[in-house]
Amino acid sequence: MAVVSPPVTLLPPEAPFANAEVLRIRNDFPILGTEVNGAPLVYLDSGATSQNPVSVLEAEQEFYEQRNAAVHRGAHTLAVEATDAYEAARAAVAGFINARPDELVWTSNATEAINLVAYAMSNAAAGRGGAEAERFRVGPGDTIVVTEMEHHANLIPWQELAARTGAELRFLPVDDDGALRLEDAAGVITPATKILAFTHASNVLGTINPVAELVRLAKEVGALTLLDACQSVPHLPVDVKALDVDFLVLSGHKMLGPTGIGALYGRSELLNAMPPFLTGGSMITTVTMERAEYLPAPNRFEAGTQRISQAIALGAAANYLSETGMHRIEAWESELGARLVEGLTAIEGIRVLGPRAGVPRIGLAAFDVAGVHAHDVGQFLDEQGIAVRVGHHCAQPLHRRLGLTATTRASTYLYNTTDEVDFFLEAVAGVRPFFGAR
């Protein structure tokens, strides 16, 4: 891996970008120069999937052109080079969240990472894993706790785990502004709680949850913690040791990487005590016809041929983000998010979900347009080249809690400009007049 010095800048590391810097960043992303419906693309759907810089695209292509080989097997030169590149990518992504390489397990996506933990607990409950797996066993009388703002990916695996084991699934409710009702937490997170799984930043509300407080509550009762960091790792500096969570999941394609790759971070002692989820080749030491011994983490969770090129490309994405500076990205998106919320709130008939203007949020805003369905809003915006997400954003229970079925969401990233946000706001102002909403 090439060592790249940080960009030369006179601004402090926490300063938002200057417009010229954003324009320079945009040059790294070929797709941002394309047109949609005859208009320049205004991409405000990075919360769903982010775009890829050239360095990420080239990392994947370079691997296939120069190093393609199966990793961790074979002694030929290409296999060694492929393995080195693959493990360097692991070190890059692990380092990006201040984890050790052996604490980072590759998965297909964040959903699989959550399922990995849920199924490992299920396997422990079924008696797999021996004495060291005791703390992962769940059953009748135990609770699994999530929040009411979870993405379906951090809800349904726990519903299924509860159904398989007889444990009870409980949740921390949200208030009307989309903040967790921490005053209710003591009644929900109890000594019966085995694991608390919650999102760092809501993909609908933009709310940033109080991780330290929730981790403290979980630790007090001896519960494990799992943090869904899909919407935080791409946008804020995240340090797993400072957050002190047991597990964290992240998604590659939401942080400038390709699809098909995500990761699970787990504290080393936990990963090594947990029974495996997917089993097969590459995760074993000794195999007989009757049984097998497993490798230590992370390999014990990486059965079969892995997503080598995707991992390498994700490593390049983590490096790109580090070089750009996560503090600066955070500051920039915070500015864009505030501009979105202030602008939307000023338009008649728009209800913005989540924290009110002035309260910290990540750089996204979901909103309801009185008298116009989200699908129609999205269609109207698409005609002007603006890409947004419409629907329930994989969070049906949260929408139901807020009395809605579908909303429109604009989500920004480091490459969005204030001009784009203003163009979007102007377009949104035209929605209700076009549809004749009263």
Next chain:
Amino acid sequence: MATNLEQLYQQIILDHARERHGSGLLENTGPGSVGESHQLNPVCGDEITLRTVVDGGTVASLSWDGAGCAISMASASVLTDLVEGLERDEAVGLIDAFREVMRSRGTIPADEEVLGDAAAFSGVSRYPARVKCAMLAWVALEESLLAANG
């Protein structure tokens, strides 16, 4: 920017989306057999429950309850106007004709003689993501006719 959008959201569609004919489920107090269908589009959450009364081979009445985008709601409203009073077979023929246009990706123009106001939905067929919206009520009608048969 408006041309494509205005072709998609024709005035008839916007009007029906606001003033929805047949909206509000009716209890059947008269003769005839009742069929009901619930349809959900999990992609966007559009939803409809549609109730049909078939009496002597004729669609005597149609009523529905729904929530969704302008296209799905207007489509249900237009459908109500078109179908009431038709023979069951005519209604089935109408559904088939509408479906053919919707699935054509813009290649089959709607025949206004056959489809009446529903021809206004022609533009939808060029937006594959929206075809399900336009079809929602029609699929519900198809199912409710089968249910009323029984």
